[in-house]
Amino acid sequence: PRSQSTVNRDMVPLRAALGMVLKPGAPNTDAAWQEALRPFKGADRRRELYLDRDERKKLIDATSIEAxxxxxALCLLPLRPGALAGLKVGDFEKRTRALTVGKDKNGNPRQLTMPQVIADFFEVQVKDKLPTASIFARADGAAWNKDAWKYPVKDAVKAAGLPGAGSAYTLRHSVITDLIRARLPILTVAQLSGTSVAMIEKHYGHLVRDDAEEALASIAI
Incomplete structure (x- = not known):
């Protein structure tokens, strides 16, 4: 079953489309279509499961060769799985180590400059591929999608002995957490992740507060 937060996201375009052709019905009647499409409250709660670098390495090692x-890549960059799956070879510029993320939830293309160690990994992935090919493709050449990556990730989580709730989004959450703990500015993390500062503050603000407490303690006289 899909999570409530996923249902909320999927309902946004449906509510918008219906709102263009239908007037809200009278409350508490069969005509009140808008009531059935109300978003779940509190669904976008903070993601609690975090995998540290050693656990993520174990997960990578336990993953099938294909996936x-x-x-x-999910362990290297704070990208949504769908955005990563949508990357084409032409989105990666070897000379400048720049990666253009065009297909993402927010709809706005953005560019990341990757460190050499990550760029080297991407160079291996794009070798001998056409510019229109997917950087990360399945064995048959097709791009990854949520139905295709779900089970390989679940199988790897189980094989590595990690918490069963682990998913592709757990990896993104873990990378963002590490960037915040490395004291990267929230604005920069938001830009890298393709999300808003408000969302980063909502889900990761507690980490910043912890660091602020440590910083204040360090200057105590």
Missing amino acids: RPFVK
Whole structure:
């Protein structure tokens, strides 16, 4: 079953489309279509499961050969799985180590400059591929999608002995957490992740507060 937060996201365009052709019905009647499509409250709660770097390495090692490059990339960059799956070879510029993320939830293309160690990994993935090919493809050449990556990730989580709630989004959450703990500015993390500062503050603000407490303690006289 899909999570409530996923249902909320999927309902946004449906509510918008219906709102263009239908007037809200009278409350508490069969005509009140808008009431059935109300978003679940509190569904976008903070993601609690975090995998540290050693656990993520174990997960990568336990992943099938086919899915391993895709899963490793999720452990290297704070991208949504869908955005990563949508990357084409032409989105990666070897000379400048720049990666253009065009297909993402927010709909706005953005560019990341990757460190050499991550760029080297991407160079291996794009070798001998056409510019229109997917950087991360399945064995048959098709791009990854949520139905395709779900079970390889679940199988790897189980094989690595990690908490069963682990998913592709757990990896993104873990990378963002590490970036915040490395004291990267929230604005920069939001830009890298393709999300808003408000969302980063909502889900990761507690980490910043912890660091602020440590910083204040360090200057105590």
